[in-house]
Amino acid sequence: MTLKLRLEQKQVQKLILAPALQQAIKLLPLTNLELIEIIDTELSQNPMLECEEETVEKNIAENTEGKEKNTEGKEKEKEEKEKEKLETREDQEEESSMESQGEVEDSEFESYFQEYFDDGFRPYFSEKKEALSLENIVSKSPSLWDHLNWQANLTFFDIKDKEIAQYIIGNINEDGYLTVSVEEISKTSDASVEKINEIREKIKNFDPVGIGSLDLKETLLAQMDYFQIQDEITREIIGQYLYLLEKSDYSHLAKLLGIPLSDVKHHIEVIKGLNPSPGRKYSGGRTFYVVPDIIVSKEDDELKIVLNNEGLPRLRINGYYKKLLSQASKDNPDAYRFLKDKMKKAFWFLRSLDQRNQTVYKVAKYIVEKQGNFLEKGIEFIKPLTLIELAQEIGVHESTVGRVVANKYIMTPRGVFSLKYFFHKSLSGDFGEEISSLRIKEKIKKLIENEDKRNPLSDIEIGNMLARENLKIARRTVAKYRKQLKIPPSHIRKRRFKMEEA
Numbered sequence: 001m002t003l004k005l006r007l008e009q010k011q012v013q014k015l016i017l018a019p020a021l022q023q024a025i026k027l028l029p030l031t032n033l034e035l036i037e038i039i040d041t042e043l044s045q046n047p048m049l050e051c052e053e054e055t056v057e058k059n060i061a062e063n064t065e066g067k068e069k070n071t072e073g074k075e076k077e078k079e080e081k082e083k084e085k086l087e088t089r090e091d092q093e094e095e096s097s098m099e100s101q102g103e104v105e106d107s108e109f110e111s112y113f114q115e116y117f118d119d120g121f122r123p124y125f126s127e128k129k130e131a132l133s134l135e136n137i138v139s140k141s142p143s144l145w146d147h148l149n150w151q152a153n154l155t156f157f158d159i160k161d162k163e164i165a166q167y168i169i170g171n172i173n174e175d176g177y178l179t180v181s182v183e184e185i186s187k188t189s190d191a192s193v194e195k196i197n198e199i200r201e202k203i204k205n206f207d208p209v210g211i212g213s214l215d216l217k218e219t220l221l222a223q224m225d226y227f228q229i230q231d232e233i234t235r236e237i238i239g240q241y242l243y244l245l246e247k248s249d250y251s252h253l254a255k256l257l258g259i260p261l262s263d264v265k266h267h268i269e270v271i272k273g274l275n276p277s278p279g280r281k282y283s284g285g286r287t288f289y290v291v292p293d294i295i296v297s298k299e300d301d302e303l304k305i306v307l308n309n310e311g312l313p314r315l316r317i318n319g320y321y322k323k324l325l326s327q328a329s330k331d332n333p334d335a336y337r338f339l340k341d342k343m344k345k346a347f348w349f350l351r352s353l354d355q356r357n358q359t360v361y362k363v364a365k366y367i368v369e370k371q372g373n374f375l376e377k378g379i380e381f382i383k384p385l386t387l388i389e390l391a392q393e394i395g396v397h398e399s400t401v402g403r404v405v406a407n408k409y410i411m412t413p414r415g416v417f418s419l420k421y422f423f424h425k426s427l428s429g430d431f432g433e434e435i436s437s438l439r440i441k442e443k444i445k446k447l448i449e450n451e452d453k454r455n456p457l458s459d460i461e462i463g464n465m466l467a468r469e470n471l472k473i474a475r476r477t478v479a480k481y482r483k484q485l486k487i488p489p490s491h492i493r494k495r496r497f498k499m500e501e502a
Contacts, residue, residue: 024352028359028403032291032312039313039353047321048339048346051313144176144211144282145169151206156199164189164199168212176211176219176279208278216276217242223274233257234267245271248488248495265499292411294364294419296375303368303375307357308411315350317343362394363404367422368412375412384436385422435471441481443471448487453497456490 030038043049142150152165167189171180182200186193203212209226210219220238224231236257237245244253245268254264275281295306325343328336367390373381387405391398405419424437444462451457457465459478466473482489488496 023348024355025403027352027356028400029406030356031407032293032308032310036311036313039315042349043313043315046342046346046349048318048342049315049349050318052316142282144174144279145172147282148172148203148206148211152203155202155206160191161199164191164196165203168196168200168203172212172279174279174283175277176208176213178212178214181214208275208281210275210278219278220271220274220276223278229270231267231270233259233263234270237267238271248492248499250495250499261499268499290409290416292416293360293408294410296364296368296410296412298376298413303372305361305364305368307361307364309357315353317346317350359394359396359400360404360408362396363390363401363419364410366390366393367410367419371422375414378414379439379442382422382436382438384424386425387423390423437481440466440471440473441485443469444478444481445485445487448482448493454494456493456497458490 027035027038043051148169149166152162152169156162156165164185167185168178171178171185173179178200182193182196185191185196189196200212204210204219204222205226206212210222213219213222217238221235224235224238237253241253241256244250244256250261250264250268254261257264292308295308297304297306321339322343325336325339328339367385368375370383370385374383387398387401391401394401405423408419409416410419443466447457447462447465459475459482462482463473463475463478466478479489487493
């Protein structure tokens with residue numbers, strides 16, 4: 001077989017997305033903070049775009065200065081205003097004559113984007129915000145590894161010991177456990193196992209105590225040694241019977257230890273006072289505050305939907321560069337092509353922003369209409385909803401709805417919810433009606449809360465009780481929903497109750 005170079009023509013069908021369409025798709029899943037970054041980037045790159053807030057602030061400043069003037073100069077102001085009006089009229093006539101030259105050429109281009117100028121949907125509103133005070137900005141807290149290395153520099157003065165300590169600290173995970181074996185550290189650092197364990201014992205006494213342990217047993221015993229807890233039975237439980245604590249088999253544990261159940265409870269309370277994940281104290285977890293993208297309020301017995309565009313600047317086409325575009329059509333062809341391209345991109349960006357907000361509004365409107373009873377009466381009235389159903393109702397693709405729903409929250413009179421919260425499967429009742437899976441979960445939760453603690457309900461019994469309410473679901477479905485609610489099975493709940501009673 002010989003290899004040859006040759007030219008071929010092949011006809012292939014491909015789905016190609018235009019850059020403008022790709023931009024519109026990318027804007028859909030963005031949150032408000034991410035959208036502000038995109039808008040700022042576009043403002044810095046495209047001279048055809050400007051922020052309307054700047055012009056509004058200028059007008060407000062001019063009005064306030066006019067009010068502060070003395071009454072003595074009112075007549076002079078009137079004369080000056082009349083002169084300004086005459087000058088502005090002349091300027092407007094000149095501008096209109098200049099713009100009329102380019103109107104014929106740009107009429108088809110602007111008519112294509114006429115949908116953007118539709119006043120039927122304008123969710124934006126501007127609000128003047130105070131500047132963020134630098135005093136309220138907190139510096140970054142040290143990480144777990146920074147904190148441990150700082151203590152190691154104060155503890156180890158030998159260069160070799162310090163290198164081994166840094167290697168051990170570098171292999172500690174966020175929970176505070178060493179992820180490599182002592183033998184592996186010994187081979188890597190050319191040090192004996194005894195030397196590694198000696199350094200590791202000192203590290204375990206760092207803050208937080210128990211850091212660098214190999215397993216749960218070691219970290220709990222290290223904390224007992226550090227805090228000088230003299231309890232041999234608790235040490236025995238940690239050393240030999242942790243597997244029984246995982247199963248909540250307290251009765252078996254009491255038999256093996258030869259003590260009553262009430263004494264076992266005391267020793268377990270001691271264990272609960274220890275930290276099984278010491279590294280979590282410095283894990284760097286931050287609290288993320290949710291900013292709702294949609295606000296639903298009740299006014300005159302009706303649910304009103306408003307897009308939360310607080311902080312989002314309202315954009316417009318820059319009039320100065322638009323004027324330059326009309327002038328450059330004859331004088332400078334290169335400048336005309338450049339400005340024409342920027343004008344086209346600006347229109348596409350404005351249209352993409354407007355289309356994003358319209359799609360988000362349509363999704364939120366349908367959700368509120370579908371779940372109106374839930375928002376007013378509670379979880380018992382929530383209805384099942386799927387992405388396909390919503391996509392068919394508002395006339396878009398299912399993937400578009402999925403992008404809109406991602407990372408967005410809605411604030412309602414009943415609380416703040418993720419848009420994904422409203423999308424779940426449905427179960428059919430005896431009379432053919434659709435029942436939300438969230439409603440089933442809530443019923444299972446209430447049944448378990450009101451059960452007899454001495455004889456907790458099994459999954460089969462819960463399924464039978466739901467069947468009496470025309471909700472027939474299989475036992476494995478009950479078990480799946482119970483696990484999603486993080487509720488242990490009946491035998492574990494029974495053992496825990498006996499321990500509480502002891």
